[in-house]
Amino acid sequence: xxxxxxxxxxxxxxxxxxxxxxxxxxxxxxxxxxxxxxxxxxxxxxxxxxxxxxxxxxxxxxxxxxxxxxxxxxxxxxxxxxxxxxxxxxxxxxxxxxxxxxxxxxxxxxxxxxxxxxxxxxxxxxxxxxxxxxxxxxxxxxxxxxxxxxxxxxxxxxxxxxxxxxxxxxxxxxxxxxxxxxxxxxxxxxxxxxxxxxxxxxxxxxxxxxxxxxx
Numbered sequence: 001x002x003x004x005x006x007x008x009x010x011x012x013x014x015x016x017x018x019x020x021x022x023x024x025x026x027x028x029x030x031x032x033x034x035x036x037x038x039x040x041x042x043x044x045x046x047x048x049x050x051x052x053x054x055x056x057x058x059x060x061x062x063x064x065x066x067x068x069x070x071x072x073x074x075x076x077x078x079x080x081x082x083x084x085x086x087x088x089x090x091x092x093x094x095x096x097x098x099x100x101x102x103x104x105x106x107x108x109x110x111x112x113x114x115x116x117x118x119x120x121x122x123x124x125x126x127x128x129x130x131x132x133x134x135x136x137x138x139x140x141x142x143x144x145x146x147x148x149x150x151x152x153x154x155x156x157x158x159x160x161x162x163x164x165x166x167x168x169x170x171x172x173x174x175x176x177x178x179x180x181x182x183x184x185x186x187x188x189x190x191x192x193x194x195x196x197x198x199x200x201x202x203x204x205x206x207x208x209x210x211x212x213x214x215x
Contacts, residue, residue: 019189019197021210028185028201028208029073032109035187036071039102051099052078054089062089068100069126075181076111077118079126081143082174090115096180106190111182118177127171136160139169186213 025031039047046067053063062085070077076098080087090096098111127135140156147153160169185201185208196215201208 018191019187019199021199021212024187024199024210026207029071031187032071032185035107035109039105042104044102044104047102052086053097054086055093056089057092062086075113075179077177077179079123079175079177081138082176084143090178098180108188110186111180112184113180113182115178115180118179120176123176124171126177127175132167135169138175139172
């Protein structure tokens with residue numbers, strides 16, 4: 001059966017203050033921190049969620065939403081099973097893109113850059129901070145691998161809980177962190193009549209160049 005869905009009438013107006021270069025911090029990481037903090041201050045749902053886009057060696061892209069766990073002067077960090085599709089793609093093609101979308105603020109931030117693994121001790125430190133149930137789930141699952149049924153995962157969690165009744169399940173060796181080291185930023189602010197504001201940062205030998213691009 002053919003499916004056709006007409007979405008031409010799905011529109012909404014953007015009502016927000018515009019942004020200008022003079023109002024933007026010269027350091028895009030500082031500016032990102034301001035926008036992220038604004039989203040958190042408003043208690044927006046999943047304010048730290050970001051779309052992570054990777055590609056395989058043939059250039060086929062894939063994207064999924066993960067949670068930002070740390071950001072500093074060196075970049076954006078998250079944790080995952082390196083045996084997953086995204087882990088395998090990063091291993092063979094260590095470039096990625098991030099997209100943050102705060103709908104209630106009519107804002108997006110795009111970031112591109114190289115990706116590298118975080119040291120195992122950093123993954124260990126964060127793993128121990130996770131809720132107990134999340135640690136057992138990570139230990140029971142080989143992310144992206146085929147499984148016969150959900151009960152297979154649930155049985156493995158039960159086995160691990162019996163083996164580690166104190167809750168101190170070990171971190172799988174393959175459960176590590178990544179850092180994206182930014183080489184490009186775009187700050188997008190929705191505006192009336194789709195005449196959106198877009199401010200882009202690209203690296204210089206020292207600091208960043210800032211420019212406005214057309215919507």
